[in-house]
Amino acid sequence: MEAGVEEGGKKLIAAIAQDYETGEVLMLAYMDEEALRLSRQTGKAHYWSRSRKKLWRKGEISGNEQIIKDFFIDCDEDAVLLKVKQIGGAACHMGYRSCFYRKINGEIVGEKIFEPEEKYGKEWEK
């Protein structure tokens, strides 16, 4: 497990979500065994929230679910790639299509789809 992460006795794998049509990389999150199982079973992306320490179905608050169109595993079996249909057009809790909306120098280049305050109310900073 080169890229696998162990945290609080829980084994996690990295999960990349990519737009199935445009190829845009939307986000990077982690899955535990349960999140992986539920993602495969339901066809909707589930992750392990490391900050909230709980299973998290993407879109459970925002409505911005990810429908899994294709599902890959890497050579070391410690990272997965999900090609998804991003409901609502934005993966990022900051309101952008992709969490990678900034260049490394800080310049914002991504497209903002919604205002986080309107979507999440006071919860948005989570």
Add this chain to the structure above:
Amino acid sequence: MEAGVEEGGKKLIAAIAQDYETGEVLMLAYMDEEALRLSRQTGKAHYWSRSRKKLWRKGEISGNEQIIKDFFIDCDEDAVLLKVKQIGGAACHMGYRSCFYRKINGEIVGEKIFEPEEKYGKEWEK
């Protein structure tokens, strides 16, 4: 640091390499501060090898370097996305274009570019 990883006192960020022309996701690895600095400074992808516990310039053995064409950071600042020109056409040490050459059910769907034994000799299993 939702997706950041701490290991042996070292802070790591996840790094996704994506082909800058086709959008294919090539691999997932990690960077420490030095790997991030060198990647930005040289324009060639450097990672932290968690299995070998050392800095690793992608392609230093195989010749399959990654020339960074664009460089993004995510909302939480604990993951980066590199759009790269993959020298040699293959990112995976198993000889495939992408490390994500298998579907989650194990079916191989990726394109094999080289035979690892020929490229690395006995070193290939690293």
